[in-house]
Amino acid sequence: MKTFILYPGCLISRRYPGFEFSALESARIFGIELLHNGSFTCCPDPVWMRSYNRDMWLRIAARNIAIAEEDATSLVTLCNGCFESLKSAHYLLKKDEKTRDSINQVLKKIGKEFKGRIEVKHLVQIFYEDIGEDAIRKKVVSPLEGLRFAVHPGCHLMRPSEEMEFDDPRNPVILEKLVRALGADVLDYEDKTACCGLPIFNSDRELSLSLAQKKINLLKDKVQGIVVSCPSCFMQFETVQTLKREEGGNPLPVYYYFELAALALGVEPEKIGLKNHRVNAEIIVEEIGK
Amino acid sequence: MRIDPSLRRKILSTISPHELLLCYQCGECTTVCPVAKESLSLFHPRKIIEMANLGIRKVVEDDMIWRCTTCYECVEYCPQGVNFVSIILALRNIAREEGKLPKDVRKEIDQIVKTGFILPVTGLVRRQREGLGLPLLEFTESDELKAILDSKKREDEGGKG
Numbered sequence: 242m243k244t245f246i247l248y249p250g251c252l253i254s255r256r257y258p259g260f261e262f263s264a265l266e267s268a269r270i271f272g273i274e275l276l277h278n279g280s281f282t283c284c285p286d287p288v289w290m291r292s293y294n295r296d297m298w299l300r301i302a303a304r305n306i307a308i309a310e311e312d313a314t315s316l317v318t319l320c321n322g323c324f325e326s327l328k329s330a331h332y333l334l335k336k337d338e339k340t341r342d343s344i345n346q347v348l349k350k351i352g353k354e355f356k357g358r359i360e361v362k363h364l365v366q367i368f369y370e371d372i373g374e375d376a377i378r379k380k381v382v383s384p385l386e387g388l389r390f391a392v393h394p395g396c397h398l399m400r401p402s403e404e405m406e407f408d409d410p411r412n413p414v415i416l417e418k419l420v421r422a423l424g425a426d427v428l429d430y431e432d433k434t435a436c437c438g439l440p441i442f443n444s445d446r447e448l449s450l451s452l453a454q455k456k457i458n459l460l461k462d463k464v465q466g467i468v469v470s471c472p473s474c475f476m477q478f479e480t481v482q483t484l485k486r487e488e489g490g491n492p493l494p495v496y497y498y499f500e501l502a503a504l505a506l507g508v509e510p511e512k513i514g515l516k517n518h519r520v521n522a523e524i525i526v527e528e529i530g531k
Numbered sequence: 532m533r534i535d536p537s538l539r540r541k542i543l544s545t546i547s548p549h550e551l552l553l554c555y556q557c558g559e560c561t562t563v564c565p566v567a568k569e570s571l572s573l574f575h576p577r578k579i580i581e582m583a584n585l586g587i588r589k590v591v592e593d594d595m596i597w598r599c600t601t602c603y604e605c606v607e608y609c610p611q612g613v614n615f616v617s618i619i620l621a622l623r624n625i626a627r628e629e630g631k632l633p634k635d636v637r638k639e640i641d642q643i644v645k646t647g648f649i650l651p652v653t654g655l656v657r658r659q660r661e662g663l664g665l666p667l668l669e670f671t672e673s674d675e676l677k678a679i680l681d682s683k684k685r686e687d688e689g690g691k692g
Contacts, residue, residue: 254660254668255650262663277666282647282676286639288601292623293632293640300679301643351675400603401616410607435565436602443635444597451569452600512663 245367246309246316247275250323251283252472259514260472263503264319264364270380270506271372275317275364280308284318287326287397288440302330303344306361307353315360317367319499321471324363325397325405331361332404363398365470365498366407369415377422382507383529384424390496391428391464392416393456393478395471396436410434416498420468423505428464432456439477453481457493465525466494468501479519494522504529532587538625539586545621546614553611554580560605560615566598574598576605576615583618591626597633647676 253260265275283290284302291298306327309316318324334341335357345354368377394413402410413434417427438452457478460467469475478495500513504526515522543551560576561567567574574595582590590596599619606614626632639649647670660667 249668251649254665255648255652255656258656258659258663258665261665265665277668279666279668279670280672282670282672283643283649285643286649289636289639290643291620292597293627293636295620295624297680301676304675304679347679350678396600396602396604401606401614410603434604436600436604438565438600440600440602441566441598443639444633445573445594448566448569448573448598449600452565455569514659517659 242272242274243371244274244276245314245362246312247277248281248284248305248309248316248318248323248327249277250318250320250472252322252476253319257472257475257497257514257517259512259517260319260475260497260499263497263508263513264499266508266512267499267502267506268364268367271376273367273371276312278308278312281305284323284326287322287329289443291326298326299330299333299340299344300347302326303334303348303355304351304353306331306334306359307348307355310354310356310359313358315362317362317364319364320473321363321395321397322473324361328361329401329404331357363407363470365398365416365419368419368502374418374422377419377502378424381422381424381505383505385420385501385505385525385529386424388466388525388528389426389428389464390420390466390468390501391430391460392420392433392468393437393474394434395469395474396434398470416468416470419498420501423501425501428460430459430463432459437474437477439473442477449477450481450484450486453477454486457481458487458490461490461493464493465528466496466522468496468498470498472497483519492520494518494520494524496522496525532589535586535588537586538588538591539584541625542583542586542618542621545624546617550614550618551580551584554584554613555611556581557610559608559610560613563604563608565602565604566600579622580613580615580618583622591622591629592631596622596626644676644680645673646670647673 334355394416399405399408399413400410408415420427438449442449482492503513510526558577601616
């Protein structure tokens with residue numbers, strides 16, 4: 242059994258616990274145990290906390306990383322936002338000695354220290370690099386055959402590439418490879434890398450939603466669902482459809498990658514929580530195994 | 532357009548100077564930006580860099596800087612290796628120091644500083660977590676958060692830290 246420290250994040254642990262459950266169960270099937278730790282806070286939000294005060298952002302992120310370092314194993318996130326926030330802080334603290342020293346002065350007050358001994362990873366990365374597509378294919382018991390999805394990897398899974406060092410920042414392929422490993426077909430489409438718009442929901446709602454709407458319109462009726470690796474993108478694609486800004490066409494279900502993985506790997510569909518989606522997502526359960 | 536050399540100095544002191552000075556205004560950032568594709572009048576990365584570089588006050592006073600999603604597309608395509616997102620974050624930090632911050636952003640920041648998280652644990656989520664056998668993750672270390680943020684928060688509110 243391989244163990245990592247789980248960094249569940251605000252949205253997953255406090256709005257989408259089904260995602261957390263699916264991720265834990267999927268990982269366990271490959272002998273990976275993700276351990277909880279109640280000391281973590283918000284990563285914090287890489288967009289707004291950093292926009293508000295970069296130093297405060299770095300202090301909170303450094304504290305989270307220092308907590309994981311006490312156990313000396315990789316810190317695994319389930320969300321692109323947490324991934325970027327923690328990884329970016331990690332990059333900065335490793336690279337810049339002056340910044341590291343000043344942050345460590347602050348952390349000293351609470352008996353913690355950033356040492357740079359561990360890595361920050363997204364669970365998607367663990368699935369691709371540590372487990373691999375072939376091993377996933379072998380464990381699939383309910384292949385998602387006959388289903389066609391579009392993937393939306395989301396910006397912060399691979400950008401900024403200098404810090405993230407994962408996948409191709411201009412043409413990401415890893416998430417779609419992982420969806421194919423579950424037996425489903427994947428549509429390649431233009432604007433795959435385009436942002437969902439969620440990060441500006443708090444500052445310009447209309448503009449934020451129009452970015453998501455554009456993607457939904459492009460994919461609607463072409464695929465059975467859009468697959469994401471980030472709960473923020475998930476929320477945004479559901480919100481824009483719940484608001485029914487535009488009439489006509491079928492709604493497009495949104496899936497968090499590890500919900501699909503859990504489904505294909507044989508986890509009971511009721512436990513995954515597809516019924517909690519705001520856009521009907523249970524529709525694919527009937528399709529599987531037909 | 533009011534030019535304020537002290538604003539330019541402030542921007543250059545918070546980011547590595549080459550972020551601004553290497554930009555030769557080719558506009559590639561604007562071509563690949565998903566927000567600029569929606570509306571150039573609402574968001575124009577090349578113009579933001581130009582204004583920041585000249586120290587034009589409008590750049591921190593206008594709503595435009597709050598429309599960057601930080602998707603980093605521009606950073607991946609910039610032929611000069613300029614990190615536009617880092618410029619945006621520096622400008623937002625300066626705007627916040629001057630008291631300009633979108634209302635909903637302020638709410639989110641207060642929530643994180645006070646409780647450690649963006650969202651509270653609702654009764655529904657508590658029941659769902661219990662039902663799935665997930666730990667409740669009650670956060671009891673607000674004191675630690677306070678200890679590392681306290682001086683910072685006072686500075687933000689105009690105190691001496």
